[in-house]
Each structure stands twice: as C-alpha cells, then as structure tokens.
Amino acid sequence: MESLMPVYRSFTFFRTVIFLSLGYISCLPLEGDPICTAEGIAQYSLVFTGKWSRTAFPKQYPVYRPPAQWSSLIAVSHSSDYHMWQEAAYASNGVREFTEKGELWTLMKEVEKAEETMQSVYGFSSTPPISSGTAQSKTEIAAHSRHSLLSFMVRIVPSPDWFVGVDSLDLCKGNQWKEEVSIDLYPYDAGTDSGFTFSSPNYATVPQETITQITASSPSHPANSFYYPRLKHLPPIARVTLTKLKRSQNVGLFGIQPNGASISNEIQMEDSDAETPLDCEVSTWSSWGLCRGKCGEVGRKIRTRYIRLNPANDGAPCPSLEEEEECEPDNCV
Template sequence: MGTPSPATPWGGALWALLLATFGCSAGQPLGGESMCTAQPLAKYSITFTGKWSQASFPKQYPMFRPPAQWSFLLGAAHSPDYSLWRKGQYVSNGLRDFAERSEAWALMREMEAAGERLQSVYGVFSAPAVPSGTGQTSAEFEAHSRHSLFATVPQDTVTEITASSPSHPANSFYYPRLKSLPPIATVTLARLPHSPRAFPPAPGLGVGGNEVADSLPAPETPLDCEVSLWSSWGLCAGPCGRPGAKSRTRYVHARPANHGAPCPALEEEAPCVPDNCV
C-alpha cells in the first residue's frame, strides 16, 4: 500500500495492492450467437492507515532529514496472469526503484506496457503520501462485479501490516521484551454502494477520499535501555606496594522510553596491584 520513505530505517519495504479483475462475461444466446454483455462495475475504497509513531516504535525513530513518512499509495487492477512481484523471485527494475527511492515512473511504464501488450492491467490508481509515520490516505477503484472480491468483501476488511521481529540489537525494530510487535500500519478494503452519486468518504477522510487525515494515536511500546559491551580494563592506578584499582566503561546504545528498564552502571572498578612501579 504505502511504503516508508527510502531514507528511513524501513527503506526498501513495499506494500503494493494487487487486485485481479476479469473482462465481461458471456451473456445469454441471442439469435444462436453468444454476445459479451456489459456488467456493472463494483466500486471499492482502499484506505492505508500508518501507525508508525515514536510512542509505538521509539528505538531510533527517524525525526530529522527526513522524518518518518510513507510514500504515496500505488496499485493496479489486473488479471490473474499478471503480478508486480512474486515471493522468492527478483522484482522488476520499476518495483525496485519504487521500493528503494519512491520513484514510480518506471513502475507505471511497466504496468502500462502490460496493459497494452498483454491486456492484463486494466487500471492504475494512486493516493497521496502520508508525510508522517501516522495518518491515513485513501483511493477508490472499480472491479468487475463477477470478480471474487465482490463475494469476499461484503463489508470492511481490515488487514494489519506488522514489522518482523529481528533478533539483532542493532535493528530499529528490536524489542526483545515483546512477544509480537504492534502493527505498523493497517489496510482497510471496503465495497462501496453502487450509486451514480459521489462516493461516500472513507473514515477519517474528506469527501471523495484521496486526502491525508490527521495523525492518529498509537499505543506505547516500552523500550529498555541498551548498552554496549564493556571496554577492556584500564591501567592499575595506585601507590607502589599497595592495592590499587582499575576501571572499565561502556556507553548507551539506546536510552529507555515508555517506562522501559533504566540504564545500568556505565563504569565499573576492580581491585588490582600496580605492576609498573618506578
């Protein structure tokens, strides 16, 4: 749906909507011949809600140059023989540019070529970007009434997008205290009533959709303090012939947030005997 800005820690991630639609269906025989009769198009709205906030993901939350943000929404209605990407396979150059740099021109040309050459892409839709980590953006599209969406989406369908749970402390989404991470975004797909009048607005959006809503509240995720490994021990300091002391230090990787565990001591001393007395 939307993608975090390529300059943020989530650069490279992509949420693309792939909706399959079919052409017209065969009607009743007329004069011994079958003819393709026009079928009404079903109207849908797709709403992307970003929940990437400093409260929900405090570790290394991007605040400057640029801050956390989501790219614009880009999707296509297409037949089953076309896909933008498949799991375990290399993506196209256009999809790579969109995921890594939020540049959509090459991807849109690829979709247009599939529509002209393969007759597989029937329509492309987009919606504005979300300039922060939280907020909503929405778009509307049409699909054939005989498509499976017409039967499987009788009401709003909400899908949560959750970040993976990495095992390395250097990752921006490393929260070992949590069994599962909170959703970073949600996608709502709704079938709209068939009416010649204007589409009803999506929840939280202005009339007609395609607008970005205000920021939404997000749950707080506790972030425990993260420190580095201890440095090596320093030289033993003290008078000759008497017990002395040596010390070592460590520094803070990530400060605690949202009532997370406080930082431990950053300096430690141990007794020693000076070995280089003059």
C-alpha cells in the first residue's frame, strides 16, 4: 500500500496558499466554455464505491498476490485550462507512474505546478488505498466558481496501467451548485503498458499510445481480462457519488483535517448484484495420437484439449475435451 504522508507534507505550502487566497484566484474560463456564476465556495462529499466483484467480473479475477483492490483516490477541483487526464490524449509522466506503479509523487508535482504557474487548480483531496474490490471510501473537496470542474483517478490493483476516473466534471450549472451527482465508472487503459491481464509483467508500450476506455470487446483479444464477447457493455466496475454539503462543515479546502489526516474511511460492501456470464474457454486440439487396433480392422485415434477457463454465472459449458476418429492401424504390414 502506498503511503500518502510524503504527499501531505509536500502539499503543506500548497494548501496554505489556497487558504490565504480564499477563492479569489483569478483564472478566467476559456472562450466558449460555460461560465459558472454560483456564489461562494462549495464543499462536496465524494464517495467512491468499488463494484469489482467476482460475480460481475469473473474472468481472471485476482484473489491473491495481490487480491482485487484499489489505489489511493486523487482528486482536484480546477478550471477549464487544466486536465489531470483526458481520453484520446497521451498520459503525462505523473499519470504513467500512478497507473503503472501507484506512485503519487510526480502526479502531485504536476498538480502543484498547474496551481503555481496557471492558478488553474483550487482544491485537492485524496483517500488511502482500499483493500477490497467492493469496498467504499470517502473524502471531501471544495470547489469555487472559477474552479468548478472536478477530476480524479483511482488505479485498478493489480493491473498493467488500468484505472477509473472522471475528467472535468462540472459541479456547477449556471448560478447554482449541483446538489448531487452520481456516475458509473468503467476501466481505462493509460496506453503506457502493453499487458493484457491483471497480473501481466511490466512491458512498456513503445511508442506510447493514448488513453482509451476498455470495453467488453476492446482490446479484442481472448487473453484480455475484460474480454466478454457475449456482453454489449461491461457492467460498471465502480461508482462515484458527490453530494453538496452545508457550509458549516469544518473542513479545509483540501478535504484535510487540521491534523493533516485525510477525511476518508473504508467500508466493506456486499458483492455487486451484476452477474456476468463467463463462457468456458478451452485450448486448441492436440495432435492426433497413434492409430490403435488390430491389423485388417478399422482402428481408432484420439486427440484431446484442456480447459483454460471454467465457466461461471451460467456461461456456456465446456465442450468435449476428447475427439475420436477412425483410422488404419499403425505398424501393419
């Protein structure tokens, strides 16, 4: 599990600057972007719920070394001229290190640089890692009318470079802050590692590819851990719910208590109700064996195959693992 203490220490000055600014950082929206005119600072509760269960995602579901779990959640509120990540764009070095290894330092430095050079980041918050695929964590984050967009990332553990997240969700609509937003989350590939399975060894993608959403049919390869050709869409692997809090909440702009501890907790959840059917997968046929039988009579030869993946959740059963064929007996004169 990654420790967040270095992150908290590195952001001490960053938080102080934001507190002193009291939201009066000047950062105009880009031309054509909707302008948020909501008053004051909005404080939101952010609840992340994992739905990565064995019934919803039975294929190659990791049960040990390590079992299915989630990394720290990293969230920022920001203006329209900043992106933590974007679909169809290249992952930054910080995103690469976070999605491949769960390392936070470079990503946090990128956030800090965006605040210092462009004043485009307003709030920052994080949670500790979650030790189960179906657990829940909670934190809080603040937003301002000039910084009403929310982005976050959570790494899928284990995985090559897969994650879930949201890019530039607007918490404001006109002159009002949204009271509640709930979004289903689906896996993304950061485009920096070429592994197909949760436990694939590190194998860099050269040249680097752009960030893409992983679907039930893409990447179109039977070895892909999310490959479910019978499904039109993957079930959601997680969900995020944001709820606007009353201004009386005694929380800093970064969702961090005065003692420096993140406002987060881990709640064990029931397995997801979704049951994804998983068809049986078998190997290719072996070569035919020797033809056995008496000379002058019809003989029999056999070939076999083995089960590569057992079916689950009423998926298609395994076909026959042995096939027999007539032949002329070997070694007859």
